Amino acid sequence: TQKNSAAAYQYYSKAANLGNSAAMANLGLLYESGEGSHKNLGKAYHYYTEASKADNSLAHNNLGKLYYFGHGVTRNLDLAFKHFSIAANLENHVAQNNLALMYEKGEGIGKSLDKAKEHFTKAARHGYQVAHLNYK
Structure with a gap:
């Protein structure tokens, strides 16, 4: 409320x-x-x-989102990838999923379905249901 x-x-x-x-x-x-x-x-x-x-993982993930979508900042996939990577390394499951999506689409980094699978799996192991849905 x-x-x-x-x-x-x-x-x-x-x-x-x-x-x-x-x-x-x-x-x-x-x-x-x-x-x-x-x-x-x-x-x-x-x-x-x-x-x-x-090194707050929530902050890194949310900076990644701002850069990914260009909300309030100039869209920058390199910086989105950087912040998602840092947050994912800090065990943030949402960032692991976001990073997997970038690998899957080849956005901000070379396309790698193996890396996408790795990060979807990590996110899913943390109980993030969205990662189960995204992992194909």
Whole structure:
């Protein structure tokens, strides 16, 4: 609900100001979605970038999404691949799936169905059901 999102925004803001990378990543999510505050992709990018400096896997995955789709930034598949790779190496199952999709399509990297299978499998082993559906 909006009321809970507004409260979350307040708590995440306080924790982010204290340097908490998880709070920064979650604050980025709120800015990206517009929940608890006005939608602001520039601020989402800022908080994801700050959180990524602490190797926050959620932040790296979400930076990858911003670059992949060109939301708030210039579309850049190389940077999308970079951030998905970092997040995948940090065991982020959503990033493992996103990386697999890039390998499958040959976007930002040479096409490799073997690498796609490897990353879909890792994501599926973490219980990410979408990876089961994407893996063919």
